[in-house]
Amino acid sequence: MVTLGLGLIGTGFMGKAHALAYRAAAAVFSDVAPVRLACLCDTPMATAEQASAQFGFATATDDWRTLVTAPEVDIVSITTPNALHKEMALAAIAAGKHVHCEKPLALTLEDAIEMEAAVRRAGVRTMVGYNYTHNPAVTHARRLIAEGTIGRLVHFRGWVDEDYQADPALPWTWRAQRVHAGLGTLGDLGCHLVSMSQLLMGEIDSLIADTQTVHPTRPLPDGSGHGTVENEDTASAILRYKNGAQGTLCTSRSAWGRKNKLDWEVHGTKGMITFSQERLNELQIYVNEGPKAQQGFRTILTGPEHAPYGEFCPAPGHQLGFGDLKTIEVATFLRAIAAGQEAAPNFTDALAIEHVIHAIDTSAREGCRVTL
Numbered sequence: 001m002v003t004l005g006l007g008l009i010g011t012g013f014m015g016k017a018h019a020l021a022y023r024a025a026a027a028v029f030s031d032v033a034p035v036r037l038a039c040l041c042d043t044p045m046a047t048a049e050q051a052s053a054q055f056g057f058a059t060a061t062d063d064w065r066t067l068v069t070a071p072e073v074d075i076v077s078i079t080t081p082n083a084l085h086k087e088m089a090l091a092a093i094a095a096g097k098h099v100h101c102e103k104p105l106a107l108t109l110e111d112a113i114e115m116e117a118a119v120r121r122a123g124v125r126t127m128v129g130y131n132y133t134h135n136p137a138v139t140h141a142r143r144l145i146a147e148g149t150i151g152r153l154v155h156f157r158g159w160v161d162e163d164y165q166a167d168p169a170l171p172w173t174w175r176a177q178r179v180h181a182g183l184g185t186l187g188d189l190g191c192h193l194v195s196m197s198q199l200l201m202g203e204i205d206s207l208i209a210d211t212q213t214v215h216p217t218r219p220l221p222d223g224s225g226h227g228t229v230e231n232e233d234t235a236s237a238i239l240r241y242k243n244g245a246q247g248t249l250c251t252s253r254s255a256w257g258r259k260n261k262l263d264w265e266v267h268g269t270k271g272m273i274t275f276s277q278e279r280l281n282e283l284q285i286y287v288n289e290g291p292k293a294q295q296g297f298r299t300i301l302t303g304p305e306h307a308p309y310g311e312f313c314p315a316p317g318h319q320l321g322f323g324d325l326k327t328i329e330v331a332t333f334l335r336a337i338a339a340g341q342e343a344a345p346n347f348t349d350a351l352a353i354e355h356v357i358h359a360i361d362t363s364a365r366e367g368c369r370v371t372l
Contacts, residue, residue, distance in 0.1 A: 001033035001338060007067040007097075009088060010079035011042045011051035014102050014129065018077045019055040021326040025334060028311050028327055032334040038072045068092040075100060075337070082187065083180045086111045093118045098337055100330075102129040104191050104357070105350040107182035112354040116347045127333040127343045128350035130195040132262060134328040136306040136320070137283045138196070141266070141273050145200060149287065151270030156201045156239070156247035158264035160193040160277075161255035165215070165233055172218035172227035184231030186211075186357040190251035192262055194356045195345060200266050202243050204356055206371040209237035211364040214254040237360045249360075281319040 006022050008015060019037070026034040040057040041064045042048040052060035061067055068076050068091045076092035077100040078085055086106050092099050099119075105128055106112040119126050132138070144150065165175075165185075174180040181187065198204065211232035220227050233254040239247035255261070262277035271287035274297075283300040302309050303316025308331075312324055336343035345353075359370040 003033050003036055004074040004098075004334070004337065005036040005038035005072045006075050006077060007039045007041070007070060007073035008037075008055075008057070008077045008079070009041045009064050009067060011040065011047065011055075012079065014079040015042070015051070015077075016055070017323060017326050018079055018100070018330075019051075019057075020323055021330040022077070023056065024323075024327045025331045029308070029331045032331050033338070035075075035334070036072070039067045039070055041067045064088055065091065068097060069095050074098060075333075078102060081174060081180065082107055082182050083174075086115055089115050090118055093122045093124055096122065096124060098125045098333075099347075100127045100129070100333060101347075101350075103195075103350065103353075104182060104187040105347065105354055107178070107180075109354055109358040112351050116351040119347045125333070125337045125341075125343055126347040127329065127336075128345050128347065129326075129329065130192060130345050130350070130353075131322075131325040131329045132192055132277060132280075133195055133199050133345065134325050134332065135280055136309045137275060137281060137300070137302050138199070140300065140302070140306045141275065141283055142200060144273060144285065145266060145268075149270070150266065150268030150272055150285070153201060153241075153243060153245045153266065153268050155245060155267040156197055156241075156264065157267070158193045158197055158248070158262075159250040160189045160262040161250075161252045161258035162189060162260060163254065163256050163258050165253040166256045168215045168218070170218060171221045172229070173221075176218060176227060176229040176231065178230045181231060183357060183361055184213075184229075184235075185233055185251045185253040186235050186360055187231075189253060189262075190235055190249065190360070191353050191357050193249055193251060193264070194353045195349075196262070196264055197239075197247060197249065198352065198356070200264070201241050201245060201247065203241065203352070204247075204372055205240050205242045206369055207237045207239045207356070207359055207363060208369040209235060209360040209363040211235040211361065214252075232361070232364070235360055235364065237363070280321075280325075281317075 048060040214233040217226035234252040304310030
């Protein structure tokens with residue numbers, strides 16, 4: 001197996017998650033080659049050097065352009081704030097590098113379209129960080145749906161809430177500006193819900209939506225006044241899927257008490273499946289069969305029977321975590337590169353998600369149903 005060199009841009013929460021996942025992938029999965037941790041980039045240089053030593057990278061730089069053109073780098077991993085994704089990804093693609101980019105793909109739909117087109121022209125492989133879709137529990141749910149266990153799909157209900165913007169006293173940051181963050185909760189949280197919805201239900205045909213900015217202004221960090229919040233804190237949409245099913249999506253970054261409440265229900269003509277990300281090793285299923293007195297929800301606890309759980313642990317009930325899902329994502333990407341095939345979700349898949357979240361924003365602003 002060919003060994004690939006990784007260039008990582010960004011060392012925050014997601015940067016560290018990427019570094020750990022690329023280090024772990026070959027140790028967990030026997031069919032992927034170890035990755036050379038070639039170069040790490042952050043600013044200032046002292047931060048890059050400290051993180052490079054901590055994560056085990058060979059070199060450090062404070063210039064991302066140096067990283068994307070370095071001959072020892074085969075994969076560029078982008079974990080920077082949203083506004084930097086496009087320029088970095090396009091430069092890496094032009095240099096012939098494979099690109100692993102965190103979500104959302106871009107600030108605007110136009111930027112996402114440009115990025116996806118560049119990938120198709122260059123023929124490099126891409127991956128976008130929708131790691132929740134790699135959960136063995138979710139994979140099992142997809143299998144049950146495909147087998148017809150709950151019958152014909154009729155409705156999807158999903159919500160994803162956090163409370164990191166619930167406090168009105170929190171200072172104004174780049175996340176409040178469209179020029180730096182793009183969309184608000186839709187770009188940060190709602191896109192994860194859309195990724196799950198389309199994975200389980202298929203493509204969305206049309207939608208009608210509404211959004212809300214809970215805290216229109218926030219105090220400026222220097223105490224000089226208040227800055228305007230330009231994007232949404234909450235969003236809701238009513239959907240129609242191309243298969244005829246209906247659905248609802250709700251998301252909030254101002255929901256007190258919620259930490260990572262990504263929940264969904266898939267309703268069918270014979271039963272339903274439900275899942276909560278805060279209990280990511282459990283899946284609940286109800287099937288309308290057998291004596292009525294014995295019917296009820298069953299909890300499926302993930303274990304070695306739900307691949308690739310067994311690659312991490314041979315015992316059911318011991319549970320996987322957020323970092324393990326990122327390791328599965330990385331392994332999926334490495335296999336695709338080695339085989340010369342497309343990974344999922346790639347830039348094309350992510351563009352489809354961008355179409356949906358921007359359609360929700362458009363519908364809310366214009367007060368109309370939007371067909372995708």
